Amino acid sequence: MIEKIENLTVPGPTVTPTTKPFWDAVARGEFILQNCCDCSKWVFYPRSHCPHCWSNQLEWVPASGKGKLKTWSVVHRPGHPAWGEVAPYTLGVVELKEGPTMLTHLLVEPNQELKIGLPLQVKPVKVNNVWLPFFENTEE
């Protein structure tokens, strides 16, 4: 499955200077998030300003890379045709241990039973030459 995903020609991230540190870290096998220097809250996706207090002082901090499954969907007919080659595949919304939520691709079998709260761990996967933070199921 991962081998097939690596060779897809699909839309990659539209990286900006603000978000580049995140993607660079994923490519190094690290998972970092922004933390607000003023209100101490965690922020994802990366921003220029903290959405909680509008501070413009955000710093990059290594994060746990752990989270829990909030919801999921098995995609049979992808919205973008280039993903058709690996369908069906599973997407999920993960609630990161630090608080923010993110959408991700789950490295699970399409018939695997999933549930809210399933423990997940980040697992970088190379797609079309870009490393993306996919997630896999782990033991708690």
Add this chain to the structure above:
Amino acid sequence: MVRRQPKGAIIGIGELTPVRYSEGATTLGLIAESARLAIQDAGIVKGEIDGLLIGPQVGETPQHVPATVAEYLGLEPTMSNVVDLGGATGAGMIWRAAAAIEAGMCKTVLCVLANINEKGKTLRSPNRNPIREFDVPFGASGANTSYALLKQRHMAEYGSTQEEFALIAHWARKNAQLNPKAITYGKPASVEDVLKSPLIIDPLHLFEIVMPVAGGAAVIVTSVENAKRGVHSPVYLLGAGEKITHRAVSQAPSLENAPLSYAIPSALDQAGLTVHDMDLLSIYDCYTSVVAQTLENAGLCEPGRFGSWMKEHSFGHDGDWPLNTHGGQLGFGQADLAGGMSHVIEAVHQLRHEAELRQIPNARHALITGNGATLSEAAALILGVES
């Protein structure tokens, strides 16, 4: 509660019959035809329109949209704007029109939405924003994915079943059989038919997803005073509510508590009415699960309990809770943003008592909802007529 003064009135409506594909048509052309039908219905001339609200025109006119539409229609509006709330755009236009009139900027507003649909041509978003950067690269393009994630959450959280969601699609198709303009006219679907339709994005079946069509819809809004001179009994705007909370489903503050749970009570409160005063529920239905969540957000049943509630009620024009009597968008078809306006237009038909075979007896009040993006752009209206 005290019933408040109406804020404005709808005096004209125009709607194109949805067609699957519109080869050769332009969005501007469909806007013009929708607008022509609306002034004809209102019995006014074009020159009386001095306000213009329109939707975004992806692919055809990215900028200077009001000026382009005004030029095409030969209008010189003293108030114009793009309303960009996805499926909530139609409902969002109506109160904005009334507010602009109340502010003294114009007297009569054309609210118009239309969309072409050409075979094999899917418009790709030119977005360079967070949803494009942080959701799309994982294989999450398009609305189907977002609504599958929302429906799955409802099922996992509350134990709601596929049969319960299929019931919503069944009622939409059933009601559409009394509307010859509906794209599924002549094509009813049982609960079993819905469950047998292909699983597009688990847990969403094909019949639980709106069919994209070409079409258009226009509504003329004027002051309460002006409306009394109209050819139809005015349909009054009694209340409105609106809220937006996020764009991407991955960033939703809550997957259960949609902003409709603010917009609907706000609209009812403005009107001085309760949901039990409503004779029609004209509920935005791009997917079955949106109806489920809206019924819960409207307080008609406990969160997660829409299925058992629906089994106790009947949703045709002759039922105890008439719901989307035109077939909803699931039965009628979704001409992009104009699909949302179909819920306003059906309410006007019902409140004017001109809905023919599907007329609700003594219809006086209607709740209209709009929903855009990923259960994140919400608008609600209360429309009513004098008793």
